[in-house]
Amino acid sequence: MRDSHWIPHRCSRREWLSRSGAGFGLMALADLLAAESPATDAGATDRPTPPNALRPPHHPARAKRVIFLYMPGGPSHVDLFDPKPRLTQDNGKPFPLEKPKLERTKTGNLLASPWKFSQHGQSGTPVSELLPRTAGCIDDICVIRSMVADNINHTGAALQMCTGEQAFSRPSMGSWLTYGLGTETQNLPGFVVISPAAVFQGAQLWASSFLPSTYQGTLIRDLNQPIANLHDPSANLGRQRIKLDALRQLNHLHKRDRVIDSELDARISSFELAFRMQQEAPEAFDLSRESNATHRLYGTDQPATELFGRQCLLARRLAERGVRFIQLFDAPKNNVWDHHSGLREELPKRCAAVDQPIAALLIDLKSRGLLEDTLVLWGGEFGRTPTAEGTNGREHHPFGFTMWMAGGGIRGGQVHGATDEFGWYATEEIVHVHDLHATILHLMGLDHTRLTYRFAGRDYRLTDVYGNVVHHILA
């Protein structure tokens, strides 16, 4: 059994190709390249390269990473980025157009925004007085006022925003991107989700679904304990090193009969990587290494902005270290942007919590030269009705709402698309969620029609059979 020509046989196709020198012709090379391109990956379990190894994009990328600032519950577009004089004028009057068939609850009459808008920056883009600091960065921002989504409830709409599908399990945007591109860091997860409280669709929003689980988002709930099992509660690293050395020796003895097994090798290296992560990851998550000035910039020194400020600052540190997709949920608790009531009191509170941190993130990324190739995306699963729910609230509204993008490959200082004069329907240059996804993939160097994964007999995409890149917003 220990004869040198006896080997175990769990070798991958690539191993075979790379080890069998004879007959390694052009066909084999083509196969090999195909095997490494996720766009043609047939869902093989035996992945030829480490799952997070860097993979080339389809075309030159404008952005290398994404920071998605997600406002769970659905922020009100007509109070923040889409001013509607007509709403003010017709405040309290019935909505004169036909409402869509699908309504969640009957809302009342038109409700003027209680807040003032003014123009900012050289672009003169109007922004609500609730977001003064974001307004200061408006020339870096492209405001998309013509977003539409298909679902009127949080669960379905948030799923669509994060995975492209409303009802069934699909890989999330971050999973698709790490699957497509790999990650630039092997010491940190490639897809990080920071959500202090549970959001109520839970892990489906960052699931890898049928993609290998290595592509699912790593959830950080407690910013002080960001990665699970990172610390050995009982022993020091020195003692651990001794154990890992013994482990490596035993694994090599075990492998001796099984010399070319990629899985065994991968598992041996995974322990070494884990050891390095214990040393390096804490540094990545250690906000105390930032200067006081930086902390003040992000507002981590003020109670109102502390939590989201820390999330944004951490996002920048992770972006610097090569994490591919960082999704922040503004979630001191669940669904804080869901203003069915208490709009006049609660919306200003939310804005105060995120405005300074978000502006700080943009400024900080820019000053470090990172904004050029970091795509920052802001929004929730939908907007809110221009009509009133009760006297002081707004209902869910997927028919026309606002998101914004900044950074890598985006032409800042512009407004794209429009809703009607009441802010109800998107009317011009409509951007469906699928279009948004197609555009994000495009900026990251991926063709959304070619980034596929074969599962249960068909090729799946983030954009299903839909999606058009919104070229107009690109720099």
Place this chain on the structure above:
Amino acid sequence: MKNFLFIGFALALLGTEARTAEATVAQKAKIWWAFQPLKQLPEPGSTEPSSIDTLLDEKIAVARLEKSPLADRRTWLRRATFDLSGLPPTPDEVRALLEDDSPEAFARVVDRLLASPSYGQRWARHWLDVVRYADYHDADPKARTASCEPLEVWRYRDWVVDSLNQDLPFDDFVVLQIAGDLLTNSTGETNNPSLIATAFLLNGTWDRGDADKEKMVSDMVDDQIDTVGKAFLGLTLGCARCHDHKFDPISNLDYYALAGIFYSTHILENLGTKGGEITLKRVPLVPRSVAALRDGLALQLEAIKAKLATLEKLSPRIATDHPERRMLEADRDALQAELPPPYPSALTVQEGGMPGGLFPNIQDVPVHIRGSYTRLGSVVPRRMPTFFAGESQPPITQGSGRRELAAWIASKTNPLTARVIVNRVWQWHFGEGLVRTPNNFGLTSEPPSHPVLLDWLAAHLIEDGWSLKKLHRRIMVSAAYRRSSGGPRNQAARDPENRWLARFSARRLDAEAFRDAMLFVCGKLDGAHGGPAGADIRSNRRSLYVQTARWDRSNFATLFDAANPDASVEKRLISIVAPQALFMINHDFVQTQASHFARRLLREAGDDEAARVDWAYQRLFGRPAQREEIQVAHQLLAQSGGPETESAWRDVAHVLLCSNEFIYVD
């Protein structure tokens, strides 16, 4: 725009385009292997090759491969024991096999393993992957909403375990899950297990409901069609929701013919208010009279409590000794004393459409144009897909049609059902199926590597009365299953994916077997059977009873590639990532097991260092320790405080639990 108009016009002129494509699917389907009748078993005395090994050997010869020798008995036993029970063999079991030189030795082990209750616990998990089983939506018990959480669905999991342990014929296993509520015994009553089995249909991904209740109902129906199609038939029926299936002979009409069956069945008590929560359908598992008695008393009690509450709100406040109040309180106390404890109930489906929904009756439903209930087309009579079941089917006149659907699927003449389950069982033994897309036998799937063998196994399954245990036995005593996972070097290059099975494919343990094995070797595994799932992986119960929550993807099982319960999972992927290693190094579950193991070793393994190491190897790997391995342990002991300290032995145990040999099975 002009271009599109032109293309549209050209297509309309051509007109035949679409029809040609259709004809092609039908033509291809007519000759597609999976849709042909099963090949019958050879007549007795025939010279056709007719055993697993002869059928495999033919192909191995064609591929000019050299077969690996049979694995040694220890290797085979570890493989077989993990396969059937999800646990490693004990040293006694190893010894017993080594000492048994009768020709029946291997068959005896297989029979012993099949007779153990661990078999059902192990194989239920495979089936639960296929049926998207989850114990809960919310991982946090305090956050669960009773009405819409599948709190009683564990009874279904236990039913699967029991059915497998009792070797319930697979055709019955199918029928009960689709239509168990419609089957009555001689006294006209439905057995509880039959009711419980139908939870198969309701354990889907919907959570608390959706504002768009009609869409939610249509998604539930879609989930049921999709899961039934994939799990039993290997057909992606769900693909025909919005249009004719692009690749398989399943039309949009076929879809709504099936949808009518599920629309005529409901899984909810009610839809809930708009935007509000749904209430899952529950039925008592006690005789109706017993349940009615308690329900009646509970209602009376509620009413009295309500009256009392009203009295107490009166202003001015009434005296505590007011006669009316005294009387009500007395009634309340009497009722409370009389009230029997809550009765057990189960989640099941019921005949009849969704009350308050678009289709509230047992009825045929219209085509939903592009899958949306807001645009309805013509009504389609309920029936089976015509390509498979023919154009002229007897109309469904009584009930939803689930009975007919179940009978059609579980029929000996259905070409798919037996092939699909046989292929799954093969996959769960060998790592890959003969068809490598177990949920899809349609035209886009990969044809079987061994079509004759697949049919031979399927025909035998039916002949054996659909007994899965007989199928396991047939497979596990074959030479193919006994082969070594090593082999001559050049052979691997000739068949890198091991399609021809000239050798065995070694495999990593799945999450559940891995955790159970750790508990088992440390002497801590609690083999208790059944009941609601618990939240804590630190418990000593088998992993089958540690909760799967749909909204929680950050647990141990997920980390080690357990099935995602959001949809049917045909095969687990294997990922090898650093967070798994971090878990192994630092999680207190593993560290605790290492401590247990060290203490057990110091108690039971004598005083000699080498003998202790050997004792550990026997338990963890089913083999003696080699000299070099004893040397590595010796070094580690010396560096970790010396062999006289418990903590040094804990380190040894910890390293061995982390080792590749522990998590891989040759």
